[in-house]
Every structure is written in C-alpha cells, then in structure tokens.
Amino acid sequence: EVRLVQSGAEVKKPGESLKISCQGSGYNFANYWIGWVRQVPGKGLEWMGIIYPDDSDTRYSPSFQGQVTISADKSINTAYLQWSSLKASDSAMYYCARGGFIAPDYWGQGTLVTLSS
Amino acid sequence: SYELTQPSSVSVSPGQTARITCSGDVLAKKYARWFQQKPGQAPVLVIYKDSERPSGIPERFSGSSSGTTVTLTISGAQVEDEADYYCYSAADNNRAVFGTGTKVTVL
Numbered sequence: 510e511v512r513l514v515q516s517g518a519e520v521k522k523p524g525e526s527l528k529i530s531c532q533g534s535g536y537n538f539a540n541y542w543i544g545w546v547r548q549v550p551g552k553g554l555e556w557m558g559i560i561y562p563d564d565s566d567t568r569y570s571p572s573f574q575g576q577v578t579i580s581a582d583k584s585i586n587t588a589y590l591q592w593s594s595l596k597a598s599d600s601a602m603y604y605c606a607r608g609g610f611i612a613p614d615y616w617g618q619g620t621l622v623t624l625s626s
Numbered sequence: 627s628y629e630l631t632q633p634s635s636v637s638v639s640p641g642q643t644a645r646i647t648c649s650g651d652v653l654a655k656k657y658a659r660w661f662q663q664k665p666g667q668a669p670v671l672v673i674y675k676d677s678e679r680p681s682g683i684p685e686r687f688s689g690s691s692s693g694t695t696v697t698l699t700i701s702g703a704q705v706e707d708e709a710d711y712y713c714y715s716a717a718d719n720n721r722a723v724f725g726t727g728t729k730v731t732v733l
Contacts, residue, residue, distance in 0.1 A: 552714055554661075554669065566718055573717055612712070612724035613659070614680070616668040625709040 511535040513543075513605050513617035520623045521595050528591035529620045531605030538586035539563040542609025546580060548602045548619075552556045559609040560588060568610070600624045628652060630713050630725035637731045638704060644700040646728045648713030651694055658696040659714040661724075662707075669712065673698060700730070708732045 510544030516530045562581040567580070581588040583600065588605055605617040616620035630650040638644040648658060657676050661669035671680055673689035676696055686701045702708050710729050716722035 553727045554663075556722055556724070569700070606669075610716040610718070610720070612674070612716075614671050616670070619668050 510608065511615045512605060513615055515603075515617040515620045516549060518621040520625055523595055523597055523624055523626060526593050527595055527622065528589055529603060529622070530587050530589050532587045533587070533607065533615050534626050536607070539583040540610070541607050543581070543588045543605060543607050544609055544613070545552070545577075545606045546606055546616075547573075547586075548604065549605070550601070554604075555557075556610065557590070557603075561609075562588065563598060585596075595622075595624055597624045627722055628717070630664060630715060632711075632713060632721055632725040632728045634726070635729045635731065637733070638700070638703045639704050640705060640732055644703045644706065644707070644711075644730055644732075646696070646700075646730065647695055647712050647726045649695045650715065650723075650725075652715050652717060652723070653691065653696055656693045656715045658689070658691065660687075660696075660698045661712045661714060662709045662728045663712065664709045672711075702732075703732045705732050 511553050512534045539562045542559050545557040547555045556570050558579045560567045560579045560581050568573040574587040578591045602619045606613040607615045636669040660673040662672045672687050676691040677689040688699045690697050713725035
C-alpha cells in the first residue's frame with residue numbers, strides 16, 4: 510500500500526525557519542517525483558515544486574522560486590519543504606503528493622502551518 | 627493561457643447526475659485528472675487520462691473530453707460525494723495547473 514506520512518502541525522512566528530517532512534512507503538521512493546502543494550484555508554490548490562529523489566532534480570513553480578527549498582533524502586524515503594524566514598502569508602495547509610507535475614496520484618495527510626506573532 | 631476554469635458550485639439531488647466542466651486551452655493537447663477533496667481531508671484522485679478510473683473509485687464517477695473542455699460526471703450522486711472537485715493538467719514537468727475548484731452539494 511502506498512502511503513505518504515507528513516510531519517505534524519506547526520505554530521511559528523514570522524521570521525522563523527521551518528522544515529516539514531513527508532515520508533513515503535509502499536513503493537520505490539527514489540524513482541517517483543514527489544512534490545509540495547499549498548492550500549490557503551478556504552482556497553484552491555497550488556503546486557510549489559517537485560523533486561526526483563534519486564538524483565535530486567528539483568523544479569519550482571515561478572511563484573515559489575526563491576521562497577522555499579525542496580529537498581529529499583532517499584536513504585530514509587523522505588522529502589522536505591523548508592523556509593528560511595517565514596512570512597504571515599505562509600500560513601496554509603501543505604500537502605506532499607507523489608507523481609510530480611505529470612501524474613500526481615497519492616497524497617499525504619497534510620501539514621498545517623500557522624503563523625502567529 | 628495556462629488556466630483551467632470550473633463553475634464555482636454545482637447542486638444535485640441524491641440519485642441524480644452531477645456534471646462538472648473544466649475548460650482550458652491546454653486540455654486540447656494534454657490529459658486531465660480530477661481530484662476530490664472532502665472537508666478536512668487530502669485530495670483523492672478519482673479520474674486520470676481524461677476518463678480512466680483508479681482502482682477503488684466507484685463506477686458512478688466518469689470522465690470525458692471534447693476539445694478544450696473536460697467533464698466529470700457523477701451518475702447517481704450520493705450524499706458522501708459532497709466535496710470540492712479540482713481538475714488538473716500538466717504540460718510537462720515544468721508547468722502544471724489545478725482548476726479553480728467546484729463545490730458539489732448533494733441535497
């Protein structure tokens with residue numbers, strides 16, 4: 510069974526750094542693109558970027574280039590999304606999804622990031 | 627343009643047929659997917675390659691395509707089908723877009 514399990518909810522202050530994770534199981538993690546999708550409460554879905562864990566080839570959507578960093582560690586079947594300096598506008602639910610831009614299929618359960626001063 | 631447009635809402639009575647359209651120039655050349663998202667849950671893939679249904683998805687969900695429009699049809703809608711539905715398409719591994727989303731109400 511394919512599963513993507515994400516790290517728990519976070520409450521942070523503007524300016525702080527953050528790294529959230531997504532661990533895959535039930536498939537060959539290294540050989541599937543995996544990416545991150547943002548959903549602001551009450552709004553739609555937006556791709557942030559994707560990574561191919563086997564060689565760390567990474568692609569970013571233009572809106573998120575330079576704003577976040579996507580990485581992966583294939584030895585522990587885990588992908589990451591990180592911010593160096595959070596902004597209030599980063600408050601959202603973040604999902605990981607297997608399959609990249611071309612063929613997203615399985616999704617993680619989501620990680621809620623809340624910014625509070 | 628690289629946008630996918632959906633109606634904001636669709637209402638249907640239980641047992642009736644709901645149709646959700648998605649329009650965009652990219653759909654004339656690329657396949658579409660449909661995702662169902664229930665409140666507080668992650669999206670679930672219900673249709674891929676315009677009309678293919680993943681295993682475990684009920685047969686009442688079907689998809690079709692014509693030109694620059696794709697359609698998700700729920701035949702015999704059930705109360706548990708109430709959700710937001712998003713169409714999706716990707717030009718390549720550098721560019722992809724979700725539709726604007728449609729809230730389906732079954733009552």
